[in-house]
Amino acid sequence: MDKAQVIASVAGDLNATEQSVDEAITRATTLVQSMIGGRAAMNVSPVVGAEAQAKAMEAIAALAAARQAMVACHEELAKDHRRMGYGVYAQGLDKLPEGEKPKTIGEHRLRAV
Numbered sequence: 490m491d492k493a494q495v496i497a498s499v500a501g502d503l504n505a506t507e508q509s510v511d512e513a514i515t516r517a518t519t520l521v522q523s524m525i526g527g528r529a530a531m532n533v534s535p536v537v538g539a540e541a542q543a544k545a546m547e548a549i550a551a552l553a554a555a556r557q558a559m560v561a562c563h564e565e566l567a568k569d570h571r572r573m574g575y576g577v578y579a580q581g582l583d584k585l586p587e588g589e590k591p592k593t594i595g596e597h598r599l600r601a602v
Contacts, residue, residue, distance in 0.1 A: 496575060503566065507559050514552045521545050 490498070524542050528535065 492575070496570070499566070503559075503563060507556075507563065510552060510556045510559055514549065514556065517545060517549045517552060521549070 521542060524538055524545065528538055
């Protein structure tokens, strides 16, 4: 694997991880919404399920911290990328014939969060 392929692989994994954390936050908040809506639909006291709901909200807070950590990771990787002189990266590596150098298209930075 050459440098451009390694960089593209890391960027892809970073993006997938960021999307996974965002999806987990979305699912957890949907769970809390469902718990509140279910309790209201059943006309049950707010005391019922309060502990479970609090635990779900703790999980959301932990996921928010994980998301912040991934954003910080992204920023650090972007700094390293620039420090190492890889401000320009290649696109379409999987479509090139063996031994042909990829064309570069402008300067791009990792930006999906």
